[in-house]
Amino acid sequence: MTEVKLDRIGKKYGAVEAVQQFDLTIREGEFLVLLGPSGCGKSTTLRMIAGLESITSGDLTIGGARMNDVDPKDRGVAMVFQNYALYPHKSVFDNMAMALKLQKVPTAEIEERVGRTAELLGLTDYLQRKPAALSGGQRQRVAIGRAIVRTPKVFLFDEPLSNLDAKLRVKMRMELQELHDRLGATSVYVTHDQVEAMTLADRIVIMNGGVVAQVGTPREVYDHPADEFVAGFIGSPAMNFLDLARDDTGRWVSDCGNLALPALPADTGSRSRVRLGVRPEHIEVLPEAPGPAPLTYPARVLLAELLGADALLSLGIGETRLLVRVGGADHPVQGAHLAIRLNPAQLHVFDIDTGRALPRSAAEVPPR
Amino acid sequence: MTKRPRFGLYALVILSVVVSFLPIIWLVLTSLKTTEGIYAWPPQYLPDPFTLKNYINIFTNSPELLLYVLNSFIVALGCTVVALSFGGMAGYALSRLGMRRAGVLMVFILAVSMFPPVSLLPSLFQTFLNLGLLNTYTGLIIAHTGLFLPFTVWMLASYFATLPPEIEEAARMDGMGFFRIFWSIVIPLSWPGFVATGLIVFIFSWNEFPLALVLMTQNAMRTAPVGISLYPGEYAFPWETISTATVIAIVPVLIITAIFQKQIVGGLTAGAGK
Amino acid sequence: MISMISPLDRRRHLTGLAFITPTMLVIIAILVYPILQSIVLSFGQSSIDGSGPYQFVGLKHYAALAGNDRFWNSLWVTLTFTAISIPLELAMGIGLAVLMNEHFRFKGIARLAVLFPWALPTALNTLMWRWMYNTDYGLFNAAALQSGLVDRPINWLGDETLAMMSMVVVAVWKTSSFMALIILAGLQSIPRDLYEAGRMDGMTRWQEFREITLPLLKGPILVALIVRSMDALRTFELPFNLTDGGPVTATESLSLYAYKVIFDFIEFNYGAAIVVVQFLVIFAMSLLYILTLRNKD
Numbered sequence: 001m002t003e004v005k006l007d008r009i010g011k012k013y014g015a016v017e018a019v020q021q022f023d024l025t026i027r028e029g030e031f032l033v034l035l036g037p038s039g040c041g042k043s044t045t046l047r048m049i050a051g052l053e054s055i056t057s058g059d060l061t062i063g064g065a066r067m068n069d070v071d072p073k074d075r076g077v078a079m080v081f082q083n084y085a086l087y088p089h090k091s092v093f094d095n096m097a098m099a100l101k102l103q104k105v106p107t108a109e110i111e112e113r114v115g116r117t118a119e120l121l122g123l124t125d126y127l128q129r130k131p132a133a134l135s136g137g138q139r140q141r142v143a144i145g146r147a148i149v150r151t152p153k154v155f156l157f158d159e160p161l162s163n164l165d166a167k168l169r170v171k172m173r174m175e176l177q178e179l180h181d182r183l184g185a186t187s188v189y190v191t192h193d194q195v196e197a198m199t200l201a202d203r204i205v206i207m208n209g210g211v212v213a214q215v216g217t218p219r220e221v222y223d224h225p226a227d228e229f230v231a232g233f234i235g236s237p238a239m240n241f242l243d244l245a246r247d248d249t250g251r252w253v254s255d256c257g258n259l260a261l262p263a264l265p266a267d268t269g270s271r272s273r274v275r276l277g278v279r280p281e282h283i284e285v286l287p288e289a290p291g292p293a294p295l296t297y298p299a300r301v302l303l304a305e306l307l308g309a310d311a312l313l314s315l316g317i318g319e320t321r322l323l324v325r326v327g328g329a330d331h332p333v334q335g336a337h338l339a340i341r342l343n344p345a346q347l348h349v350f351d352i353d354t355g356r357a358l359p360r361s362a363a364e365v366p367p368r
Numbered sequence: 369m370t371k372r373p374r375f376g377l378y379a380l381v382i383l384s385v386v387v388s389f390l391p392i393i394w395l396v397l398t399s400l401k402t403t404e405g406i407y408a409w410p411p412q413y414l415p416d417p418f419t420l421k422n423y424i425n426i427f428t429n430s431p432e433l434l435l436y437v438l439n440s441f442i443v444a445l446g447c448t449v450v451a452l453s454f455g456g457m458a459g460y461a462l463s464r465l466g467m468r469r470a471g472v473l474m475v476f477i478l479a480v481s482m483f484p485p486v487s488l489l490p491s492l493f494q495t496f497l498n499l500g501l502l503n504t505y506t507g508l509i510i511a512h513t514g515l516f517l518p519f520t521v522w523m524l525a526s527y528f529a530t531l532p533p534e535i536e537e538a539a540r541m542d543g544m545g546f547f548r549i550f551w552s553i554v555i556p557l558s559w560p561g562f563v564a565t566g567l568i569v570f571i572f573s574w575n576e577f578p579l580a581l582v583l584m585t586q587n588a589m590r591t592a593p594v595g596i597s598l599y600p601g602e603y604a605f606p607w608e609t610i611s612t613a614t615v616i617a618i619v620p621v622l623i624i625t626a627i628f629q630k631q632i633v634g635g636l637t638a639g640a641g642k
Numbered sequence: 643m644i645s646m647i648s649p650l651d652r653r654r655h656l657t658g659l660a661f662i663t664p665t666m667l668v669i670i671a672i673l674v675y676p677i678l679q680s681i682v683l684s685f686g687q688s689s690i691d692g693s694g695p696y697q698f699v700g701l702k703h704y705a706a707l708a709g710n711d712r713f714w715n716s717l718w719v720t721l722t723f724t725a726i727s728i729p730l731e732l733a734m735g736i737g738l739a740v741l742m743n744e745h746f747r748f749k750g751i752a753r754l755a756v757l758f759p760w761a762l763p764t765a766l767n768t769l770m771w772r773w774m775y776n777t778d779y780g781l782f783n784a785a786a787l788q789s790g791l792v793d794r795p796i797n798w799l800g801d802e803t804l805a806m807m808s809m810v811v812v813a814v815w816k817t818s819s820f821m822a823l824i825i826l827a828g829l830q831s832i833p834r835d836l837y838e839a840g841r842m843d844g845m846t847r848w849q850e851f852r853e854i855t856l857p858l859l860k861g862p863i864l865v866a867l868i869v870r871s872m873d874a875l876r877t878f879e880l881p882f883n884l885t886d887g888g889p890v891t892a893t894e895s896l897s898l899y900a901y902k903v904i905f906d907f908i909e910f911n912y913g914a915a916i917v918v919v920q921f922l923v924i925f926a927m928s929l930l931y932i933l934t935l936r937n938k939d
Contacts, residue, residue, distance in 0.1 A: 054648035073543030465658030514672020
């Protein structure tokens with residue numbers, strides 16, 4: 001059973017706390033993605049699991065054994081690096097065989113295992129080449145092959161696709177997915193790319209400033225972001241945020257006064273101000289205002305950008321700006337007047353001070 | 369782009385080249401003249417008659433001048449090998465092994481490299497005398513190594529810093545220890561840095577004067593710069609012998625410089641840019 | 643605290659320690675210990691080979707130095723030599739670097755020509771020049787006399803002012819190339835599009851040099867200046883081989899004087915005091931160097 005358990009793990013560099021109280025159990029065979037902006041501590045966490053960074057506090061166990069002080073090579077983990085980290089002066093075969101050679105595996109077995117892995121990755125014809133003679137995608141395959149050959153209990157990936165161009169990245173991402181399905185090994189994958197995270201992950205850990213902001217399935221972090229940071233980080237373009245204040249009649253009104261909601265689908269308690277979040281793809285655009293209707297507001301198109309399948313509209317509702325994603329065909333043009341409608345089920349409400357999402361109110365109206 | 373006048377440019381280039389080479393050319397010409405030709409009036413600009421007598425004489429009459437060159441070679445080579453070995457390890461420790469206070473150590477090493485060599489002499493002479501290291505290759509090799517290790521450490525540390533650390537980390541994951549990583553990954557990947565540094569250290573050691581002067585007091589142990597400088601003349605300085613010996617002593621450096629121009633220039637400018 | 647360090651880090655630190663130890667031992671033995679011992683020697687009286695008893699005499703040697711004209715002369719010679727040769731080297735270095743940055747044929751040979759004076763031993767360079775300066779058989783006097791520029795041979799190394807100038811010429815010839823190389827590297831790191839932007843703004847060649855090149859070369863120039871100044875302040879084999887400090891003491895540098903006191907007059911303790919003073923002068927310079935580097939980062 002290869003369960004990776006991080007028990008309140010922390011890393012300090014002098015007075016700087018790079019990672020604080022990271023607490024998580026990674027299940028057998030799970031594909032876990034660590035996601036966050038640069039400097040959030042995701043790579044440090046991965047490197048602590050790998051043994052390239054020492055652990056300042058907490059305990060790391062892999063398959064039930066405490067690994068804090070164990071040398072990287074004895075942890076049963078393999079790592080794929082962002083810039084491939086192939087030995088430039090050794091052939092593809094030697095790159096893939098190195099770990100086995102160091103483990104004193106018999107030569108015949110090394111050849112057999114490297115050969116099998118090369119076949120799996122389509123590298124058989126390149127085994128005698130030096131890394132410099134390979135394309136970016138091939139190098140990445142060698143780097144992955146080097147990890148597979150060792151049959152590790154846990155795979156670690158440190159932004160393995162970010163050195164590839166956009167097209168190749170999509171292709172390699174799918175290959176990685178297939179590979180994981182085949183091998184079924186526990187994997188920890190670090191990235192700053194939310195598309196990679198959403199597509200690959202069984203669960204995503206979103207980190208911010210050395211702290212875990214949320215752990216959940218891709219669906220959970222998208223639908224129910226735990227705080228404003230996660231809400232803004234997941235989704236592209238980013239979620240719209242606007243501050244609302246409760247007026248004398250109990251309505252929630254935007255600062256400029258043009259947007260007023262009779263009620264919020266969240267337990268606001270005694271707060272008089274909250275922050276409302278709504279994703280650009282969750283705002284419904286209607287042709288010219290159909291007359292007063294609940295959660296419907298007149299708006300003007302300040303800017304319209306066609307992206308292809310979609311278009312982005314920058315809308316003005318009085319002083320308030322909202323970004324809205326609509327279909328690319330026949331999208332409204334700049335200067336057009338129209339109306340938008342909000343769906344209470346797709347509104348997110350956050351505490352202004354802590355940024356935490358407020359719990360959905362029991363009286364929530366089901367959508368539609 | 370408009371074409372600028374090239375004539376002035378070439379004139380300046382030719383002038384610089386001539387001025388740079390002039391002393392060397394004059395020296396070579398002198399070494400190819402007869403003694404009469406050297407001291408003739410009106411002066412001989414080109415050797416007339418041209419003769420290799422001075423070179424033959426060195427081999428037959430003044431073999432100690434050749435010995436000086438050999439001494440220089442042994443010392444410079446020894447110093448280069450030791451400095452690269454020690455300096456490579458130290459540079460790796462400082463740039464990659466997470467030494468605490470690595471920055472302070474680097475500044476310390478830089479600071480001690482600025483000590484004037486003459487200020488080391490009274491103490492070094494006494495110490496070497498007591499340890500029996502005067503007039504030994506070992507002694508001067510150690511002294512030169514000490515003198516040029518700071519440069520070596522700085523050069524190699526900054527070279528190692530340009531290598532992607534992930535390759536070494538991958539080696540750790542593969543199961544290599546630090547010694548093995550240094551030996552079979554870092555050194556093969558850093559050979560251009562070692563070559564550039566080694567060439568410059570070799571030249572430094574070949575050229576060093578004050579320590580070689582004081583620590584090698586026996587004539588037979590002198591290095592080329594010192595031995596030739598102290599070469600005794602009966603009445604005046606014997607320029608025909610001196611010029612010939614000097615040509616012989618600078619030829620190795622000229623050849624090294626000519627072949628490895630690029631590496632030396634790269635190393636020098638990288639070192640000074642830090 | 644020790645127990646807090648992870649075994650992973652400890653292994654790394656121990657390896658680091660093992661890797662740096664040989665270097666530190668050599669540096670301490672050859673550079674640090676001798677300086678400290680020179681300081682000890684300068685405050686006392688002892689026999690040459692250090693076998694006899696050491697007697698502490700306090701500032702006696704330093705007091706003697708303060709009243710020693712030859713010492714002050716050598717300090718003055720050293721500072722004058724530095725002050726004259728460094729600006730000349732800088733000017734030549736910038737000129738050469740700008741020249742080498744142009745495109746022309748046979749550039750390899752030109753670069754080699756610039757590199758040679760630096761690569762050869764100063765002691766032997768100096769001998770070559772001494773031969774050209776030779777009053778009776780030297781190239782310079784031969785050319786000057788034959789062309790009728792002068793009617794009597796010039797005693798290049800026998801006149802106090804001329805000797806200093808002759809020494810400066812050798813130093814400038816030898817080290818301008820070093821300056822040029824460092825400045826050239828700086829020049830080549832200036833992005834080309836800055837000059838294109840300058841041309842769009844209508845700059846002349848001279849304005850380009852003043853407004854773009856020079857300001858961006860400040861860093862490399864400063865480094866080259868300080869490295870070279872420290873070299874000039876400890877110059878030894880140049881006067882040793884060119885003039886032996888003469889005529890009289892007109893070109894006797896601090897290093898040369900210290901050497902003579904120690905090894906010709908066999909006064910180790912007195913010489914150590916001179917050496918310590920020289921060390922302090924250069925130490926002040928190296929402090930400046932390090933502070934400059936610190937500020938650059």
